[in-house]
Amino acid sequence: MADTTMDKLVSLCKRRGFIFQSSEIYGGLSGAWDYGPLGVQLKNNIRDFWWKEMTQMHDNIVGLDASILMHPRVWEASGHVSNFTDPMVDCKQCKSRFRSDQIDLGAACPNCGTKGSFTEPRNFNLMFSTHIGPVHDDGSVVYLRPETAQGIYVDFKNVVQSSRVKVPFGIAQVGKSFRNEITTKNFIFRSCEFEQMEMQYFCKPGSDEQWFSFWRDQRMAFYHKMGIKPESLRWHRHGEDELAFYAKDAYDIQFLFPMGWQELEGVHNRTDYDLGQHQKFSGKDLSYLEQETNERYLPYVVETSAGLTRNVLMALSDAYEEQELEGGDVRTVLHFHPAIAPVTVAVLPLVKKDGIGEFAEHLEHELREDFATFYDQSGAIGRRYRRMDEIGTPYCVTVDYQTLEDKTVTLRFRDSMEQVRVPIADLVSRMRSETRQYTRA
């Protein structure tokens, strides 16, 4: 059943232009994905929803967009050069590589079936490296960042000095990260190139546990606000053996993906580990002077770290439904929250003739100012509604003969399929208020 849902999602995503395999015409590149016209809009909407919640809705969180390529010493200081590894084994027969903690080393090779052919486990660093400048030697090695967080720590002093922020405060960032993942199955869940939405909250040592608890509550509330089914979300606290090398305590928000419960976001208490390491490796003082008390200290960090591309998979999985209608007809519908739906409103003329098509087109142009719109005049109206349901469009506006007389339209709601007659003059405010009050049926 789970596989069926994932297969159906993959197929819908390709068919309707959400997500394509990278370089497909060349046979594809594993671990890399392209976001098509609807996919990029969905991804941008989730990003904007997060950005607004994390920056605009808090008066002490500022934004940053650090570069992907950073000084190689950053990754020595952060611990990634020595610690960001997975234990790997190779099959001596077919040379396939596996994570040693994900296979039974006493069993046959999952690829070629040879028994007892594995090498001893070796640590394999997940960072991609490349070279900067014209000379490819050890001195020119740089890494593609495996997390966005380090850009924030490295710019901590710049932000404090330029933004008049006071501890406790946060720095938020969204951007690409790269990991040389060996196991990349499950569609976009784990890819080599992905996007993260991270926020580092700098607080006074001793207040970290209180902020750690505060941010856990905030982050779960965020997903509820995004309209994700609460029963598909849960917490998982890391045991001693799971904690990342930088973390004092860590909780994951897990989501019930088609393949089971998996991590969606991590909330970590990173203490003063990162600022301490960068202070040591750079030789620069990164301490903070609290003016009220004249105390100087290295702030502790509570991190909220979500995968943006993994959020896209969550939104798609959570929204997907096949509904059996009366008469045995099945409709496929994506129940996206209207705030993240790639298209908010479709404008559909009931017929093209007698000026109705032109009227509808004009209306669609007017609505563009406020919403992501789509105009569709081809095919039976029922079929056009279904096409919009399948891409998760929450509102459809139908223009008909009555519209020309009394300037009203039919407003149809995706989830309930209910239709109401609304004056065009009230359309924008009605859809805005429906979006604000939206709850998943």
Ligand code: GAP
């Ligand atoms: N700065 C902390 C950090 O990066 P992480 O648990 O390694 O922590 C945080 O990653 C989030 O980034 C994960 O919860 C997941 O949503 C996303 N993520 C990590 N690796 C990923 C990958 N290979 N593909 C897609 N998303 C990934």
